Amino acid sequence: MPQSSRWGRKQTLPLRARIIRSIRDFFEERGFLQVETPSRIPAPAPEPYIDALPSRDWYLQTSPELAMKRLLAVGHERIFQICHCWRDEERGRFHLPEFTLLEWYRTGADYTHLMTDCEELLRSVAAAVPGSARISFQGTEVDLAQPAERLSVREAFRRYTPLSAEEALRCDRFDELMAVEIEPRLGIGQPTILYDYPAARGALARRKSDDPGVAERFELYLCGVELANAFSELTDPTEQEERFRLDREERRLAGKDPYPLPRPFLDDLKTLPPCAGIALGVDRLVMLLLDLPSIDQAVAFTPEEL
Amino acid sequence: MYTSADLRKGLKITLDNEPYLVTSFDFTKPGKGQALYRTKMKNMITGTTLDRTYRSGESFEPANLEDRSMTYLYKEDTHYTFMDSQTFDQVSMDESALGDSKFFLIDNMQVEVLLYREKAIGVNLPNFVNLRVTATEPWAKGDTSGSDSKPATVETGYTLRVPPFIEEGELIVIDTRTGEYSTRVKG
Numbered sequence: 503m504p505q506s507s508r509w510g511r512k513q514t515l516p517l518r519a520r521i522i523r524s525i526r527d528f529f530e531e532r533g534f535l536q537v538e539t540p541s542r543i544p545a546p547a548p549e550p551y552i553d554a555l556p557s558r559d560w561y562l563q564t565s566p567e568l569a570m571k572r573l574l575a576v577g578h579e580r581i582f583q584i585c586h587c588w589r590d591e592e593r594g595r596f597h598l599p600e601f602t603l604l605e606w607y608r609t610g611a612d613y614t615h616l617m618t619d620c621e622e623l624l625r626s627v628a629a630a631v632p633g634s635a636r637i638s639f640q641g642t643e644v645d646l647a648q649p650a651e652r653l654s655v656r657e658a659f660r661r662y663t664p665l666s667a668e669e670a671l672r673c674d675r676f677d678e679l680m681a682v683e684i685e686p687r688l689g690i691g692q693p694t695i696l697y698d699y700p701a702a703r704g705a706l707a708r709r710k711s712d713d714p715g716v717a718e719r720f721e722l723y724l725c726g727v728e729l730a731n732a733f734s735e736l737t738d739p740t741e742q743e744e745r746f747r748l749d750r751e752e753r754r755l756a757g758k759d760p761y762p763l764p765r766p767f768l769d770d771l772k773t774l775p776p777c778a779g780i781a782l783g784v785d786r787l788v789m790l791l792l793d794l795p796s797i798d799q800a801v802a803f804t805p806e807e808l
Numbered sequence: 809m810y811t812s813a814d815l816r817k818g819l820k821i822t823l824d825n826e827p828y829l830v831t832s833f834d835f836t837k838p839g840k841g842q843a844l845y846r847t848k849m850k851n852m853i854t855g856t857t858l859d860r861t862y863r864s865g866e867s868f869e870p871a872n873l874e875d876r877s878m879t880y881l882y883k884e885d886t887h888y889t890f891m892d893s894q895t896f897d898q899v900s901m902d903e904s905a906l907g908d909s910k911f912f913l914i915d916n917m918q919v920e921v922l923l924y925r926e927k928a929i930g931v932n933l934p935n936f937v938n939l940r941v942t943a944t945e946p947w948a949k950g951d952t953s954g955s956d957s958k959p960a961t962v963e964t965g966y967t968l969r970v971p972p973f974i975e976e977g978e979l980i981v982i983d984t985r986t987g988e989y990s991t992r993v994k995g
Contacts, residue, residue: 551842591813594835677841705840721839731839
């Protein structure tokens with residue numbers, strides 16, 4: 503396959519650089535401040551299924567989210583960052599253990615503002631590379647000029663699986679049905695925004711005020727590939743600490759490092775205004791826009807080549 | 809022991825006491841969810857395939873297969889016997905485990921015998937083997953049918969297509985990887 507050769511990638515890297523430049527232009531035109539936060543941190547967010555790589559007695563970040571929210575807490579209103587993140591043992595056609603993440607945050611906003619940001623960002627970047635809103639990824643087409651389909655997690659389970667989202671959680675089949683039955687059907691023809699996750703899968707998202715069983719979280723899909731994860735951020739320090747304790751307990755029971763509590767983050771939550779934030783996989787975006795067969799062709803080197 | 813994170817195409821593991829080769833592998837992980845390792849595997853003895861999906865942290869016993877250099881000795885009924893020329897240990901294998909390899913074995917040929925828990929489960933042959941043609945139609949000189957090959961049978965009972973000029977009693981070279989005619993042995 504020519505794309506998998508080193509030569510094929512020599513042609514890809516200039517296009518990747520243009521995609522990243524157009525992302526920066528998009529945010530700077532909208533008044534976002536580009537920030538940089540440390541990659542090596544003492545306490546990652548204790549998520550049950552995301553494992554950080556240790557770096558001496560600290561860790562390499564799995565996401566810059568805690569540091570970025572601390573910047574909002576001291577008064578920054580719109581910020582973005584493009585940085586490397588590391589997640590242990592994640593390697594596959596769409597996964598690299600070291601990858602490039604774009605995160606952006608807005609104060610005075612909720613996840614619906616980020617849905618619009620996503621639609622506009624995709625159109626703006628696709629206009630730069632490949633130059634058309636209609637893209638084709640490995641034989642599947644999606645038109646980025648179309649508004650994204652908004653599909654709730656409950657409706658997705660009703661439509662595509664034999665179980666409801668609640669039943670799937672109870673019998674521990676939520677992730678399997680999501681990966682095997684739901685995700686491949688999302689983002690075909692038009693982008694899909696899958697929204698309102700069961701509170702148990704809310705991570706750092708706030709609960710919906712009129713439906714506390716779900717959290718204001720969404721994921722963006724193109725051509726069956728998950729591209730971004732967004733929250734109306736949880737700003738209640740007590741509820742956040744309680745969720746961290748539960749997640750750390752879950753990690754401990756699974757025989758994993760529970761990580762220390764990120765105490766300065768919890769302290770800063772007290773002054774965090776209402777806000778929303780999102781993380782988008784840049785390598786996956788490059789792969790989709792350039793129709794590359796896997797994430798491997800979107801980066802200069804894979805770990806196996808080092 | 810291997811864990812889920814070691815799974816990849818080409819890995820050999822033991823399942824239900826039999827060796828399996830991972831023939832296809834896919835890592836998926838829905839956002840913030842648990843990792844799933846989806847595999848297709850081939851039983852290295854029977855050749856049957858199956859699909860299995862694993863979660864992170866599962867463990868697998870490696871299938872320790874040993875390649876040993878051995879000499880083919882003889883065939884008795886449907887059993888083929890090989891000998892380790894260093895230790896003089898002998899192993900035998902049923903023709904069902906050999907598949908088409910049985911057609912390319914010649915007395916005293918050096919082969920690699922694949923062993924799983926001391927049991928022979930297959931052989932790796934040299935890439936080329938010389939076999940004598942025992943039956944083929946003579947080349948009709950005036951044949952204008954345009955056919956550029958004809959059937960032939962070799963000493964092991966194997967039949968294949970050969971060029972029209974090959975005659976009975978000739979020695980030909982067969983590529984054991986494809987089972988096809990390669991060239992004739994002159995002399």
